[in-house]
Amino acid sequence: MKIVIFGGSGGIGSALVEKVAEVFPQASVSATWHRSAPPADSAAHWSRVDLRSEDSIRQYSTRFEQVHWIINASGLLHVDKQMPEKSLQQLEPEFFMRNVQLNALSTLLIAKHFRHVLKKTETSEVTSHFATVSARVGSIEDNRLGGWYSYRCSKAALNMAIKNISIEWQRTLPQVCVTALHPGTTDTALSEPFQRNVPDGRLFTPEKVADCFVTLMLQLTAKETGRFLTYDGDLIPW
Numbered sequence: 001m002k003i004v005i006f007g008g009s010g011g012i013g014s015a016l017v018e019k020v021a022e023v024f025p026q027a028s029v030s031a032t033w034h035r036s037a038p039p040a041d042s043a044a045h046w047s048r049v050d051l052r053s054e055d056s057i058r059q060y061s062t063r064f065e066q067v068h069w070i071i072n073a074s075g076l077l078h079v080d081k082q083m084p085e086k087s088l089q090q091l092e093p094e095f096f097m098r099n100v101q102l103n104a105l106s107t108l109l110i111a112k113h114f115r116h117v118l119k120k121t122e123t124s125e126v127t128s129h130f131a132t133v134s135a136r137v138g139s140i141e142d143n144r145l146g147g148w149y150s151y152r153c154s155k156a157a158l159n160m161a162i163k164n165i166s167i168e169w170q171r172t173l174p175q176v177c178v179t180a181l182h183p184g185t186t187d188t189a190l191s192e193p194f195q196r197n198v199p200d201g202r203l204f205t206p207e208k209v210a211d212c213f214v215t216l217m218l219q220l221t222a223k224e225t226g227r228f229l230t231y232d233g234d235l236i237p238w
């Protein structure tokens with residue numbers, strides 16, 4: 001079995017790398033990083049990939065013959081000097097485009113260039129997965145608070161990308177389950193500036209979230225493709 005975790009150097013990504021290695025000790029686990037070098041003692045095969053670059057993703061894809069599980073755990077909410085917008089007046093086109101590029105376009109490009117290696121799992125006994133870590137705030141129907149324009153719009157675009165891929169692959173890669181996953185607020189660098197108002201018991205460790213995601217993916221079959229799910233398997237409206 002072959003597993004690839006994009007954004008394996010992140011809070012949720014690094015816990016996923018550990019978790020899949022524990023659950024599938026015979027599997028070959030590959031993971032990507034961009035700016036945060038991976039731990040030296042990791043058993044995964046690490047590569048530096050810039051998910052903003054189609055060329056970087058395409059080149060990385062050429063290293064694989066067959067992949068059973070792909071999880072994209074990369075993402076962006078804030079950068080050094082820029083926090084998510086509280087109002088429309090704070091919207092900056094460049095920041096908006098950075099969000100869209102990393103939070104939405106990267107998943108489309110991974111799907112485009114890894115389609116052929118997922119295709120090769122047609123006769124495999126395990127369900128193949130293409131999952132991406134989205135966020136509940138990308139749900140249009142669930143939006144009650146507003147704000148966070150760039151992040152919300154980019155995750156809404158990601159959700160549409162996942163739904164679209166799932167429809168196309170139901171015809172052409174019917175053995176693959178395509179899913180958008182919401183982790184809940186998780187204690188990582190991404191959520192760190194926003195953790196103060198999280199109710200007691202609602203700030204999850206990355207290890208808990210990785211455990212939930214892998215447990216969920218083990219239960220899902222290709223018939224359940226095209227869903228937006230919380231870490232514990234509840235459906236979120238698109």
Ligand SMILES: NC(=O)c1ccc[n+]([C@@H]2O[C@H](COP(=O)([O-])OP(=O)(O)OC[C@H]3O[C@@H](n4cnc5c(N)ncnc54)[C@H](OP(=O)(O)O)[C@@H]3O)[C@@H](O)[C@H]2O)c1
Binds near residue numbers: 035
């Ligand atoms: N934490 C939460 O509460 C929460 C809640 C809802 C949804 N999410 C979603 O969960 C996912 C993971 O978030 P996290 O909390 O684990 O964030 P994180 O710790 O900040 O990790 C972000 C990951 O994205 C990678 N990345 C950033 N820019 C990249 C680029 N240009 N090319 C390749 N990789 C790049 C980072 O790699 P380097 O560090 O190596 O550059 C890192 O691996 C994101 O999609 C986020 O939106 C998180």
